[in-house]
Amino acid sequence: MTTEHSTPFKRVPLYIALGLSVALVIATLIGAKIVYRKAALQPVSMSTIDSPDADSPGCSRFLDALPRELAGHPRAELTDPAPAGAAAWRSNSVSRITLRCGVSLPLQYTTLSETTDVDGTDWIRVDDATTGSSLRTWFAVNRTPVVAVTADDRALDGAGAPVAELSGALDTLDRTDPAPAPAPLSELGRGTSDQGCDKLLPSLPEKLSGAAGYIRIEDDRISAAGLPAGSAAWTAPGAEPVVLRCGVAEAPSYEPGVQVQQVNDIAWYRDTTLANGTTAGTWYALGRTANVAVSMPQAAGNTAIVGLGDAISRNIPGAPGAR
Numbered sequence: 001m002t003t004e005h006s007t008p009f010k011r012v013p014l015y016i017a018l019g020l021s022v023a024l025v026i027a028t029l030i031g032a033k034i035v036y037r038k039a040a041l042q043p044v045s046m047s048t049i050d051s052p053d054a055d056s057p058g059c060s061r062f063l064d065a066l067p068r069e070l071a072g073h074p075r076a077e078l079t080d081p082a083p084a085g086a087a088a089w090r091s092n093s094v095s096r097i098t099l100r101c102g103v104s105l106p107l108q109y110t111t112l113s114e115t116t117d118v119d120g121t122d123w124i125r126v127d128d129a130t131t132g133s134s135l136r137t138w139f140a141v142n143r144t145p146v147v148a149v150t151a152d153d154r155a156l157d158g159a160g161a162p163v164a165e166l167s168g169a170l171d172t173l174d175r176t177d178p179a180p181a182p183a184p185l186s187e188l189g190r191g192t193s194d195q196g197c198d199k200l201l202p203s204l205p206e207k208l209s210g211a212a213g214y215i216r217i218e219d220d221r222i223s224a225a226g227l228p229a230g231s232a233a234w235t236a237p238g239a240e241p242v243v244l245r246c247g248v249a250e251a252p253s254y255e256p257g258v259q260v261q262q263v264n265d266i267a268w269y270r271d272t273t274l275a276n277g278t279t280a281g282t283w284y285a286l287g288r289t290a291n292v293a294v295s296m297p298q299a300a301g302n303t304a305i306v307g308l309g310d311a312i313s314r315n316i317p318g319a320p321g322a323r
Contacts, residue, residue: 095157
């Protein structure tokens with residue numbers, strides 16, 4: 001009779017291999033954590049921008065009072081030479097919040113702007129209009145010097161405006177009564193005809209087609225913003241408004257032979273003169289008994305001008321002899 005002998009299972013090499021694997025994983029995690037921390041500790045590079053009051057004593061006091069942490073990100077050092085009035089917080093190479101003290105009021109701050117009060121500070125939000133960008137900047141408009149805070153979706157990680165944690169530091173700055181810029185189109189001259197304007201205004205939509213988030217505002221806000229009768233406006237969070245005025249003077253820069261864009265029944269002339277810091281242009285509907293102007297930022301999209309043009313076509317008669 002033969003006897004079978006089983007080979008003893010050699011556990012020691014297996015334990016050694018398992019231990020090495022676990023050690024490798026732990027070393028990898030520790031290494032990644034070290035790299036992550038190193039990235040967070042690297043100085044943040046910020047460029048110099050036009051900040052007329054950045055060197056002021058007010059900004060110096062404000063910077064000294066800033067919190068060590070903002071929206072979960074630790075305060076970071078700035079790369080030399082650091083611009084005056086600047087600060088930053090970050091957790092890694094892509095998630096950061098930057099701050100500027102002493103900047104000018106943004107051109108987007110107009111009589112149509114809605115502000116948000118946070119602990120006595122009035123903020124407006126201005127979104128970056130670049131396609132694909134989630135950058136937003138909040139301006140403290142009733143503090144002097146003016147403060148701006150910039151962050152994107154990665155830095156906020158689903159949270160809202162990172163400004164409440166700055167309230168203590170903002171109390172070191174004086175409150176002021178800011179003077180917003182005039183509403184778009186409010187300074188245009190009146191035309192010689194307003195025929196059809198009384199029909200156009202009630203027919204305009206409550207929401208702008210193709211312009212996400214734009215809602216028509218009430219007439220009392222229109223008047224309070226300094227816009228005359230015959231005006232309508234739509235606003236969206238963080239965006240420049242869309243404003244329409246019926247019965248305005250002819251476009252001062254228009255002359256026969258300039259390029260126009262035909263959109264359905266309306267020939268549009270676009271005044272492409274843009275102020276620094278704004279993307280809004282003014283469109284004039286040509287060939288109607290009443291001149292209609294529309295101020296619209298690029299982010300509102302071409303679909304909005306199509307919808308407004310259709311309303312103009314239905315309610316403002318064509319001018320005699322116009323093609």
